[in-house]
Every structure is written in structure tokens, then in C-alpha cells.
Amino acid sequence: xxxxxxxxxxxxxxxxxxxxxxxxxLTALFAPLLASPVAPDGCVVVGRLAQTLDGRIATRGGHSxxxxxxxxxxxxHRLRALCHAVVVGAATVAEDDPQLTTRLVPGPSPLRVxxxxxxxxxxxFRVFREGPPTLLVTAAEGPDRHGMAEVLRLGRDPSGGLDxxxxxxxxxxxxxxxxxxxxxxxxxxxxxxxxLLDRLHLTxxxxxxxxxxxxxxxxxxxxxxQGLRLAWTVHDLAPDLLFDIAxxxxxx
Numbered sequence: 001x002x003x004x005x006x007x008x009x010x011x012x013x014x015x016x017x018x019x020x021x022x023x024x025x026l027t028a029l030f031a032p033l034l035a036s037p038v039a040p041d042g043c044v045v046v047g048r049l050a051q052t053l054d055g056r057i058a059t060r061g062g063h064s065x066x067x068x069x070x071x072x073x074x075x076x077h078r079l080r081a082l083c084h085a086v087v088v089g090a091a092t093v094a095e096d097d098p099q100l101t102t103r104l105v106p107g108p109s110p111l112r113v114x115x116x117x118x119x120x121x122x123x124x125f126r127v128f129r130e131g132p133p134t135l136l137v138t139a140a141e142g143p144d145r146h147g148m149a150e151v152l153r154l155g156r157d158p159s160g161g162l163d164x165x166x167x168x169x170x171x172x173x174x175x176x177x178x179x180x181x182x183x184x185x186x187x188x189x190x191x192x193x194x195x196l197l198d199r200l201h202l203t204x205x206x207x208x209x210x211x212x213x214x215x216x217x218x219x220x221x222x223x224x225x226q227g228l229r230l231a232w233t234v235h236d237l238a239p240d241l242l243f244d245i246a247x248x249x250x251x252x
Contacts, residue, residue, distance in 0.1 A: 014081065014107050026078075029235055029244055032199060033082055033178060039249055041168045045196055047181045047188040048079060049215050050203040050240075056212035057185050062095045071237040072203045074104050076182065079201065081107025084176035085135075087167075089187035090116040093125050100182070101131055111176055113137060114149070115187060117162050123147035137162060157194070164194050189217045195251030202243045218252045228252045 009024045013034070037044050050068035051057050058064035066073065080086050081102045092098065093114055101109040109132040114121070119140035127134045128147030136146045139156050152170060155163045171179060181191050191197050202215075221227055228250065235242040 010078070011106070025235065028233075029242075030078070030082055032244075032246070033079075037177060037198075039198065041165070042172045043168045043177050043179050044198050045168065045179045045181060045191065046079065046083070046199045046201060047191055047197045048076065048201045049183060049185060049188055050205060051215040052205055052207045052209050052212075054208050054210065055215050056209045057183075057215050058213045059209065060212055062091075062213070064096070067205050067207065068203050069205065069237060069240050072205070072240050072242070075201070075203070075237060075242065077102050077104040078107070079180050079182075080110050081105055083110050083178040083180035085111040085113050085171055085178075086180045086182050087113040087115065087187065088182050089184055090114060090121050091186065092182075092184045093121055093127060095184075097125050099126050099131055110180065111135060111171075111174075113167075113171070115162055115167075117156065117160075119146075121146075137167060161190055164191060164196055168196065185213060185215050186217055192216070192247070193218055193252060195249050197247045198249060200243075200245040200247055202245060203237060203240050204243065205240045221252075 006026060009026045013026060013030055033044055033046055049057055050072055052067060057067065080100065086100050088098065088100065100112045112127050112132060112134040114127060114134065115137050117139045119138040119142055123146055128149050134149035135152055136149045137152045137154055139154060139162060142151065144151050154166050157163050168179065181188055230245050232243045232245045235244060
């Protein structure tokens, strides 16, 4: 999905003219994210995880660099460039101190949205000190700024987490309608459990850890036929495989 042809196709996607890219592999993968939203909140929401063959996204200690290959990293940066906002949980910021920018590909960096319900993160992380605009989303009281970040206060859902449906409404009101939920596993799982993901991009790397953090944490089922069975298309990110899964806001 790279090379001169891939670069031309990518530029066409950024310009909003995917038809000019002759319907190549990047268009097939990303065009659903550029389609008009069908959900009442007016957003298209894509979740994203990279896992091993045995379903792990990190070691027990939280080390995850890098499960995916260079192609997987470039795919993540492309998702950032196509979306208006990138969402991560507080644990991802605490463990990885990410920049959440589009350093590896042409394209604009999105609004960075950090979910920290209890406002436990300090202001020394890079998303609060430098780079594109950042929004800290919390249920806790406190100042209206967190380092360079603006603070958005939301209520909690019945499980004690943030009200994610209210978050999507708030982002849509700001004009952020393509939302990339980058991680970690708990954050993506919360969006999935709430029925708020339109698509899921799941990379599987040819690696076995044998232990570590699972990709998903969802309500337990008693029978196999109660699981959420999905359809997908497969894209080559050699040596990894990327599964593009149309969820359509279905919930487990």
C-alpha cells in the first residue's frame, strides 16, 4: 500500500477525491471512514488495536513497543491524519507518553483527546506540553486548563467510566466528526461495549507472547453463540495482517 502509486492515492484521499485514486487498496480501506455518518450523533468512530497471534496487546507490565511492524505504525498515523480527533485513555498516556501526531505521513494532526475520569495525570506528559491542541476529558473538578490542554467535564456512565455518548456529542459540536479511538484496550473495549464503534481496525502480528494484557475486556458470555460474530476484509501490512471490521455500532 506504499510506493509512488500509494503516495498519489494517499494524497487524493487527503484532498477528499478518492475517485481520482483509481480505487486502489488505500481507498478500499479508508473510504468507509470518509463516508457520510449514519449514526444520530453525526460521527464516524473507528477503534484500533494491534495484537499478537495469542490476542495480547502488551506484556503484563504494559510494554507494547512494538507489536506491529513499521507498516502498522504508518497505518496508525494515516488514521490520525484522516480523523478530526484521536482518543486515548489515561493509562496509554501514562505508559507510552505518546505525541499522537502524524509524523510518519503527510496530513494534518488531529485534536488529541485524553480520557482521564479522575484527573490523575500530571501536566508533564507531551500531549499537555507541546504539539497540536489537546482536550482532557474528566469527571473530576479542577481548573479549566491542564498544562496547554483544555478541560472538558462529563458525567459518568453506570459502570463508573465517562459518558462516551456525551463525548461524541461534544466532539461533534466542535466539528470533530471522524473519531479515531486509538487505545488502549480498555478504552477501545468501552466504546465497543457501549455500541459506539462504526469500524474496528485490528492488526495481528506474527508473534506469540504467551502472557500479557488481552486485546479486549468485554462482558462475559456463557455460550459461544452469544459472542459477537463479525465480517471483515483483510489487508496486507506485511509481515502483519490488518482486519477491517464493519461494526455499525453493534454491541456485544
